[in-house]
Amino acid sequence: MHPYLNQISKINLFKSLSLDTIEQHIFKDSIIKSFEKGEVIKGRGDCLNHMIVLLFGKIQTEIVDFNGKIFVIEQIKAPFVPAIGFIFSKVSLPMDIIAVEKTTILFIKKEEIFSLLMKNKEFLEIFLENIGNKVNFLSNKLQINTLKTIREKIFYYLIQLYNQQMSDKIVLQNSLEELSQLFGIARPSLSRVFSDLEKEGIILKKKNEIKILNKDYISNLFENKK
Template sequence: MEKYIEALQKCEVFAGVEKKCIEELMRYAKIQRYDSKELVRSRNDECDEMLFLVEGEAFGLFTNPEGHVLQIDHMFAPKLLAAAVIFSTEAKYPVDVETAQPSVFLSIEKDRFVSYMMKNEQLLRNYLRYVSDAFVFITDRFYEITMKNLVQKVCSYLVRLMEEQKSPVVTLDMTKEELSREFGATRPALSRVFVELEKLGIIEMEGKRVKVNDIDYVQDYAEFG
């Protein structure tokens, strides 16, 4: 039990919180052990607990309707899971949680944890900061994924044009507005991709004329998509 208390002390949520408070909370914690590659929680499971990973590591995974698995997070102990959704109106786990190796989790009833936060300002401040950081991480992660997918779509489009026009210098056959609708993206997001590719020296643009300087890069990204 002492090693789990020590693990919680290293968790951001308990930074600067007296050990006595953690020991009191531990009296109400349920210890759950899992082997490697075990499903800990499923997406849309009710989230009415403070779930801490105190030993091992786990993945936050999202499976789309086509069955493709996307890794959203790689979590290492000690860490509080689902911090950003616990107090939402319909609190449910947003992703599947699967262990990467044998791991140990501590589950503390949500209302019990709230009562301790109300009595301990440091714990409350830590939690609010933790939730804010989690929100920023999730926003950045999805932006990264969205932009990556958009780069793949742009590269695939350029490869098609090079094949059709039989040249590394191509003329776009659609406007940026039409392309953004084709790719399911906003026009500013699409424009940022072209700007970034140009900054990297992958392409050169002049109006609707695009010169592909790094054909291998464009083809590799297109195939990856």
């Protein structure tokens, strides 16, 4: 049995595949490489000939603007498949993929992935779902990036969930760590603002559920921006 088989099987994308299929196709002619902190795994302008699978460690995707300012898109912990939307794209990568700590990457030939997509309907559905989720994440990231304050970012996110769930009790779809990445802020800062909003009687937060107590505050917050 391949030593990384169990680690691969933890990834949502591969949950429909048997261990035998993973061993026969995913590891066939694949390449495993280690990267030290700060090393570029793939850079802007590169084309992907392989699926990148983050086995161990943590990576960061980032872009640089015309003034040289680095904009972090997200930080990703293993195990995960980053840049999934670029595997079969003719467009080169628009961002850098950097190792945040010592990281192990599995590079799978895209021909093997294509073969599995053609043979396994459930794998295809999960693959497309992952791409859709990533598009949604980036869309929200861009919209949230236009908002100035942490409060605005929080309430924009909560309004999106409220419209989806149509309930006064909003169930968070992301952990605080994931939200801090989405908002582009430090996790302690996010926790502090959530705490302030509770003290001010604007929201009530219990674990991953939030109830909005003062809807007028939110309406006025965004009304004043018009």
